[in-house]
Amino acid sequence: MSTTNSAPAAWLTQEAFDRLKAELDHLSGPGRAEIVQKIESARQEGDLKENGGYHAAKEEQGKIEARIRQLTALLRDANVGEAPADDGIVEPG
Template identity: 60%
Template structure:
């Protein structure tokens, strides 16, 4: 059984804009952070790399 959720046009527009931002700018920004952290060397103890990967996971789950 599926649940039906009704949205106002304003909510739909806001969510659509958020999705557009996340898929265009969000992914690009996080990819840059991951690349910069990789350039620092050893990933096993690289806090910047792990933080960027966590941020990427949260954004993708969004």
């Protein structure tokens, strides 16, 4: 069974696209490296079961990875430019 994404592509200005692309580039590069370092530092503190810093770093890593997936999908499907003019017709959705 295949599922298709029925959501319409987002319209982004070039400025918004560039800003989101810069965020994605940061999270994919230095952002990932920073969180890996935090996890390693927390791991060295000892018992992982009761290590709040480790669990916080892993949670932060999950949020970063989710944001990377979100930005990747948004930028892949985005229409860059001006949104089409409103034709005055109400459409479902």
